[in-house]
Amino acid sequence: MTAFPNFEWVQIAYALLTLFIVINYGMVMTAVVRKIGARVGGRYGIPVWQNYVDLLKNIALRSKISHGVMYYLGPVFRLTGGVGLLMFVPTIYGSEWHQNFSYAGDLILALYFVFFGTLGMALGAGESGHPHSAIGVSRGLAQVTMAELPLALGVFALSLQYQTLDITEIVAAQQGSIFNWTVFTNPLATVAAMVAFVGTMMRSPFDVAMAPQEIPIGPPTEYHSSYLALMQTNRVLFPVAKTVIYMNLFFGGATSWAEFAIKVFCLYMISVVIGVVHPRFRVEQSIRFFLKWGLPIGVLSILVV
């Protein structure tokens, strides 16, 4: 087992534990976020367990249809992308339990594995034959080309700064004081990456791919029942997994689940807050936004490192 250094079966249990915690955290957190949104709007809002109920309801649906093999596999790709991303990133710094399988690769693996689910989902949506799905994918891909750019630049600046691509080492370098966090040592890279963060969270103003009420909901138009359940699971898991990366890279990581919960929540709220006060961008508008703001900041960040 040279490929799996120090592999023990218990690691799988640890990883499942991480997965369990993160999914539940995601379920509750997204519900809480929605509830906060409702309260801000003067509504009571959904119950915090609503996500569980919806999930269960979808699994409990009786009739299902399938448009074909790729359609069937789309949600599988999607969830594998989310779970895999979580598995490839150390969740809690210093905890042997929650390193997951991060020895499989480094930051680059995480950055590229983000696309795994996107690609599979896009393919599945494509096979449904629904034009709205294709339109949604077209928009989403077009937007992501530029949205990922500031992140790539920020990460490049960051890895130049720390001279490593290993997430654990990057987190380790930020320990000690809050001022060791990248957000303070390298604010430009952080800002650049956060632009990308906001841009890829599928929230307003960058939610033109889903565009509810316009092209119904884009790629998942044809998905329902357990397919949708898998996607819902991913929908709560994936943003958290992604936020974990940002947390690890820019905000000192987390040494405990409590710190994890707070940091992820705060980061997540950034995109929520921006989202509730901004109307939706069209694709070319958001691309211009990234070119106008994300790109210069990113370039600056790689130049000053």
Added chain:
Amino acid sequence: MVSPLLILAAGLGAAFILGLLRGTSERPAFYVTIAALAAMSFVALSWVVGLVLGQTQPVEILTAGARPPFAINLFMGGAEAALISVVTLTGLLSAFYMRADLMRLGRRAMAVLLVLIMALSGLILTRDLFNLFVFIELIVIATAGLVLLSKDTRALAAGFKYLIVSQVISILLLVGVIFTYHAHGSLNIDDIAATPMAFTGASLATFLVLIALVLELKPFPANGWALDIYESAHPGFSALFSAASGTAALFAADKLFTAAGPAWLPLATGVGIVTFVGANLLALSQSHDRRLLGYSSVGQIGLVLLVVGQKALLGADFAYVAGGIVISHAVAKAGLFWLSGMVKGRTLSDWAALCQNPALVVAFATFIAMLTGLPPFPAFYAKWVLVHEFAATGQLPMLAIFLIAALIEAGVLFRWFGKAIKHDAQRSLTYHLSRETIVLIAMLAGWGLGWVWGALSDQGNVMTALPLLFALLFLPMDILPARVKNAIAMAGLVVWFVISYQDLDPLRLVFMIIMMLGGAVLFLASFHHQGRRMGFYAPAMIMYAGMALLLEAFTAFQFFAAWEMLTIGSYFLILRGKESEPHALSYILFSLGGAFALLAGFALAAQGQRIFWIEDLSELTGTLAPWVFVLLALGFLTKTAAMGLHIWLPGAHAEAETDVSPMVSGILLKAGLFGLFVLVMEMGHQRLYGVDLTHLLVWLGALSAFIGAVLAAFQEDAKRLLAYSSISQMGYAVFGLALMNHLGWLLAMMFAINHFVYKSMLFLAVGGVKERTHTRLMYQMGGLITLMPLSFVSVLVGIIAMSGVPPLSGFGGRWIFYNAIMSTDLRLPMVLVFMAGPVGFLYLFRLIHTIFLGQPKDNLRQVKEAPFWIILPQMLFVAFLIAFAALPGMILQRVDRYIGTLFGDQPLVWSGRIVNSAYGTWNPVAIWGVIIVVFVTVLGLLIWMNHNAQRVKQFNIVFSAERPFKPQTTHFAWNFFAPYRKAMGFLETPVSTSFWTGVTNALHGTAEFSRKLYTGNGQTYAVHLLLFVIAVYLISMGASS
């Protein structure tokens, strides 16, 4: 040895005998003519053989029993014997060729023909100035007589114009002769040579003699009359006029230039280069085949005149160079004129009739290759030496002009070839077995001469290279069934690999694996073709031969010859595509342009060294080195289709046949990459005006990677999309290479391997789809996943691999990329590369979605999976990709170690299956493990929950409570990235296309404008002639004072 005088005597004697025959007995007359010509040829050839074998010595023949200057003397040496052989053999073959017309016109015509050949031989033999004049006048008379052979009534006018001009020339010549005599007291050329005169007023006589002979060579622009003759005369005679008369006149001019002394050589150089450029430029706008051949003849003769002008500098090489070009020209031009006699129509497209006869197509290709100086023909060796001489003597502007004009010439000829191959024949061939035989004899002579020149070359004989011979074997084997040839070709590639892989370093080995074994795998797809598939295997194997030789090239010459070979082979391959004519032309032009840049680069680097070893590039220093780097890089970047030099690629790759596209994309592009590898490995960092050239390469690579991807996203044509994607991928590779660090090079290698695999796979898959759907437009497809599942799988694997998503091998490339850029100080170009990555998703998704997903169309509802033989290699590639993704070490580790020896570092640590760099880790097996386990678990979960899903059909979609109208209106495919185009469409502006279009338009415009010079009026031509003489005189006076 028979006296050379017999050559003249036989001609004259036979002409007299013809006079004695009865006017009605054409047949005996013809036999007499043939016998005389055969006798003349025999004598000439026996002299050649004798002189070559050393059995005889060159001989001076005295006439009238007195020594010069009191009598005329002739001289028979090696050059004379060879050229007379050319003249007489051309005469003999042309006589056979013109048999019907000669019989029609009777013995007088035959006599005139004999006199012409005799006079041409005399022109070559004579060492007497006045005798020269006499022979020239005889040639004029005979020519004017033979022009009348043509059934074209316009030939009459052409002949008269010729006579007018000849009158003027003879006046100039005679006046020149008499004053030369007055000055030297002798008419013997050798006597004149003994006391050469500098260019002064008194030497006006010499000038007149020389200019008269130059005018005989039809210099640009004083040559309208000659073009009219070419256009209207009988092709058999035109062959003589171009090949034999041109050769003889050139030799005469050479004799006199030698006699006049080196001070006069610039005159030849000047007139030669102007003629070479002008004639080729004007040929651009010709649509009449024979007139085009005329221009080409004029250009070639100008080229030889240029070589004559370089005589003093070329020294011992002169005969080799001039002879190479002259003889290539003679054989090729005679062959082409003979061919033109078999083609009925007179436009270039009418040559499509040749396609009925493959042997003639091969002959046509041979002649064009001979004219453009491609290997292995004599002109190739000649051009090599000539260019090196230019470079060694610092005549750089001349070098540039020469290469540009040669490129224009190639453009003219290959445009013609393309038309002939690709257009539909309106009229069939006028077929005569004898005529075909004659043409084929000329073709064989061409190949034979190629061998001779190769044997004489000190660089090595291209014709003896085993791969090339193997490739040429496919010409006669073309009658075999395609599958047999295919098996032989595959076996050839594998065998070559087996016998040669041991001597290679790992870097070359990887390229060898890609090119030879990869090529063999790609040939699997060719099993799909049934029947004979004429004309496919020879070019394909020539291309592979070029690549095989390229990898084992150690001298610049070997490298260049191999490069030209793979270029020409791939050109013929690309030309086979359905609509590929313009694209193949732009391909060959860019490739030859690139090859000429290589040639110039090597020549500059060699600085007169006879054998230049590639590895000596590293020892170049001083101001020269960066320029060499620029030129070589330019050459290689043309092949890798870097941004700006890329416009040939999309069309060429897209229009090529299904199994050709992967060859030219997956394999051929690697040749350019290999060249760049060699270049940066040997030359490293070079600075020009303080700019590190590798930095420029980094930028260029990044730009290609980005723009190529953006352009790919906007294509509607699946194969064009893949072609643009190749530009992008090659951009990555160039980028990695130019980073000039260990990981950068490993990155380039990784891309070379990956790009070969997935691009071949994708091209095959898309090609397979095209085979079934008969279209390449993606929006016309859709929903093919259920019909062509295996093609879908290979596209799926291909796009995952190419986009760099883990776990497939593209991710390895990305991982190395990040590690490589960590250790470089260049940062800004990364922005472009970072942008290129996600854009890759755009076109890849579009590719798979619009073809395989979405709504199936009515007419494609019942298409079948792509043919087995097209699928088979794809599946092999899929397997390889997966294996390579899990175990990249099996190839990369060795390469990595080798690159380590070059840089003296070892940034990657291979511990077991894990790769560690200074910055991070890549554990491909673990990645696979995690992903597979998660994927299977989730899939199992879904199947457990949704196993009873109802399979529905294409219109069972929610459509706002409506139903879709038709599949065509429901498939979202055309202009798929409309939003992206809205934002980034400005990148689509065809800047480089406009630039290159501008260049060609300017050339065409100039040609179109300048050719109005040739008004067709004989008097105007005479005026041109006089003005030309005056202009040359004034210019040379100015130059010498």
Added chain:
Amino acid sequence: MMLSQIAMALGFSLILLGLYGALTNRDIIRMIVSFTIASTGVNVVLVSVGYLPGRSAPILDEAVPVAEAATRITDPVPQALVLTAIVIGLGVTALMLAYAYRLFRARGSLDISDFTELKW
């Protein structure tokens, strides 16, 4: 010496005259005549170059014994050349006239500017 110079000047004048004529007359026959004039001029020039005053024609007979030939005759070479040139000139002129005849037969015209189908 005067004589040869006059002859040479005359010869060149004839050449120029002939060329002028050939280039300005459109009629083919006139052109041919002009060329004949020009070649006559060339012949005159040839002869004038070889002319040595006071010597006799280079014919070896009783009047000029072989032994004295070198000092008594003019240069024979130009004269030989002229003879040849005349012959050739005749041939070319005849050919041109033949062409003129056939051109006229073909087109009914002798204007050189009518024969410009072949151009560009």
Added chain:
Amino acid sequence: MKDVDDKFLKNPDTEVPLREELRPRKVTTPDGQEIDIDPLRDYFCEAKPKVHPKAYSKIVEDFYNWARANSLWILGFGTGCGAIEMRPLMTPRFDAYRYGIQWRPTPRQANLLVISGYLSVKTLKRAIRAYEQMPQPKYVMGLGSCTINGGMYWDSYNTIKRLDDYLPVDMYVAGCMPRPEALLHGFMELKRVIKEGKGEGANLYAENFDQYKANQKAVIRDWDMPDYNW
């Protein structure tokens, strides 16, 4: 099951021709063969709806029903004036979200089809299609008297009078129009019905499929779709 309104039964003698795009036709493949295309057969799944049994164990079914009741996803399909009454439910005043109710833009993800007013025959076709595309179990709620007996359109020439003849209605909310409070109450009642395991309209529809189809086809003149829209 009552019979349909006989007022505008379509005349069986005048057959409405099939739309051009749905007519069987011949198409030439790239290889030049002629193939037959029958759009209705080739483009649409022809399977009939199945009756789906309840979960094997009662407690699981109860649990599922609880989840179904607390996660009512409404298809945003407004007919008639009732659509206006639904909007306030999303506002702070009524806030239906707190009951687990939300609106989905696609039938695939919705469980509850609210017919919010009168249905013209033309709209009926769309309603049927939307209903059939929803996954089981699914519920129909009729708003206002129009869906019960035609209401003010009782003698209209092209408005259906009893929704129940065409789709299995689980819950009617009376009124013309019912106010949002009434709607909320209706939802609460529907939740109760579902929790009791009586929300089996979809199975009813599948069981009496032929009857429903006959009723639907009796009024819809241009039936240009398959019998069941998957």
